[in-house]
Amino acid sequence: MHDGIHKIGAHAMATEFQIYVAGTNEAKAMTAASAALRDLEALESELSRFKRNSDISRINHLQEGQSTPIGIAALDCIQLAQDIHTATDGAFDITIGPLIAVLTNPDLSPRDPSKEELSKAINAIGINKIKLDHESSMATVLCDDIWLDLGGIGKGYALDQMALILKESGINNAMLDAGGSTLLAFGDGPGGSGWTGGLGDPSSPEITLKNNSLSGSGFSERGEHIIDPRKYCRVPMKKYNAWAMAPYAALADALSTAFLVMTSEEIHEFCEKHKKIEAILPDI
Numbered sequence: 700m701h702d703g704i705h706k707i708g709a710h711a712m713a714t715e716f717q718i719y720v721a722g723t724n725e726a727k728a729m730t731a732a733s734a735a736l737r738d739l740e741a742l743e744s745e746l747s748r749f750k751r752n753s754d755i756s757r758i759n760h761l762q763e764g765q766s767t768p769i770g771i772a773a774l775d776c777i778q779l780a781q782d783i784h785t786a787t788d789g790a791f792d793i794t795i796g797p798l799i800a801v802l803t804n805p806d807l808s809p810r811d812p813s814k815e816e817l818s819k820a821i822n823a824i825g826i827n828k829i830k831l832d833h834e835s836s837m838a839t840v841l842c843d844d845i846w847l848d849l850g851g852i853g854k855g856y857a858l859d860q861m862a863l864i865l866k867e868s869g870i871n872n873a874m875l876d877a878g879g880s881t882l883l884a885f886g887d888g889p890g891g892s893g894w895t896g897g898l899g900d901p902s903s904p905e906i907t908l909k910n911n912s913l914s915g916s917g918f919s920e921r922g923e924h925i926i927d928p929r930k931y932c933r934v935p936m937k938k939y940n941a942w943a944m945a946p947y948a949a950l951a952d953a954l955s956t957a958f959l960v961m962t963s964e965e966i967h968e969f970c971e972k973h974k975k976i977e978a979i980l981p982d983i
Contacts, residue, residue, distance in 0.1 A: 704889050707732040711743045712854055714878030718861070721889040722872035731868035735861035735875075742857045745772045746849050748796075755847050758829070758838050759796075766839040774836055776849055776856045776949070777829065783852070783953045784826040787969065790957040792928035796846025797823040799926050802933055809933055819844070821931050855914055855952025858883040862948075874908065875948075880915050880955075883948040884908035906944070906979075914951035915942040916959055927960045934960055942979035950976075 705728035708717040716739060720728035748755045754773035761767060769777075780793045797820040801812035812820070823844040830839045849856070854877040862883055865873050872886030874894040884894035886909075893909035906913055916925070917940030925934040943954035958966050958978055966978045 705729060705732070707736065709736045709739065711739050712747060712857065712877070714854065714880075716857075716861075716878075717876040718865070719874045719876070719894075720865070720870055720872065722886065723870060727869065731865050731870045734868060735864040738864050739857050739861055742772055742853075742860060745770050746776060746853045746856070748846075748848055754838075755849060758840065759846055761840045761845065763841060763843045764839070766837045768836055769838050770836070772856075772860070773838070774831060774833065776852060777838070777847070778831060778833075779856070779949055780849070780852055780953065781826050781831075783950065783957070786973075787954070787957040787961065788965070789826075789929045790927075790960040790965075791851065791953045792824065792826055793847050793849055793851065794824045794826055794828060794845060795926050795928045796848045797844060798928070798931060799848075800846075802926060817931070824928065851916075851956040852949050852953045854878065855881050855883075855912065855948035855950070858912070858948040877948075881912065881948055881952050882908060882914070883912040885910050908944075911944055911946055912948040912951040913942060913944050914948065914955040915940045916955040917941065925956070925959050929960070944977040944979065946975050954978075 703721055705720045705725050706717060707729060708715055718732040718735060720732060744750055745754050747753050748759060750756055754769040757767045783791045801816045801820045802810055804810045823842055828840060828842045828845055830841060858875045858877055858881060861875055862885060874882060874884040876882050882896040888894040888909065893907040895905045896908050896913050897905055927934050941955050941958035943951045943958055945951035945954060954976065970976050970978055
């Protein structure tokens with residue numbers, strides 16, 4: 700690591716988070732980064748579906764018509780997911796858990812469900828199956844068996860919130876890394892020309908990040924694990940990752956997943972419409 704960079708990390712959300720801070724002394728960097736990691740721990744307790752008392756877990760245990768109070772993080776993250784769902788014409792959907800369950804075996808290999816299983820799963824998904832009330836901070840589900848999973852946006856959202864903590868603590872030059880798949884950088888980097896991030900492949904060029912984010916999604920070597928929420932089926936196996944660059948990490952995180960589902964034409968049109976978004980795709 701470059702001289703003058705202070706590093707601290709923690710395990711959360713089933714991955715390793717790292718914070719790199721430049722341009723300040725070690726004491727200030729560590730104090731700010733430690734505060735950001737405490738916020739990460741709090742976010743995991745609110746947003747993880749694996750935490751029994753998290754906001755997301757409580758929502759997933761509701762039956763049709765029932766409501767539960769949720770915190771600002773869950774409210775923000777679900778609203779953002781709904782907005783991205785609309786912007787991508789449904790290519791990103793945090794409600795597809797029931798579909799993943801019937802189309803995928805525990806080892807992530809493809810599974811062929813019965814017609815009854817598939818029909819039940821389809822009836823339980825849809826971003827419109829959850830209603831948010833921002834004034835009362837309540838979430839209401841409009842069907843049984845809803846299954847929210849923020850895995851495609853939660854890590855990016857956490858990086859955005861952690862970056863805010865760093866900035867509020869007087870840090871103006873840092874890079875945050877969630878498992879190597881989502882990066883957020885602000886400031887001029889250790890050398891003045893930005894922070895460098897890789898694309899997960901040694902043969903890929905490094906990307907310079909400066910006040911933006913980069914996130915990648917791809918196919919597991921163990922099988923097809925990307926589900927198309929618009930066609931209710933697995934996406935055909937492709938030997939590549941899709942990467943998205945965006946002004947903030949939650950958006951980059953979600954779009955990298957959506958780009959695996961969207962056609963090349965759809966991605967091109969999306970980036971033309973949203974000038975601050977860039978897709979990095981292989982030549983296939």
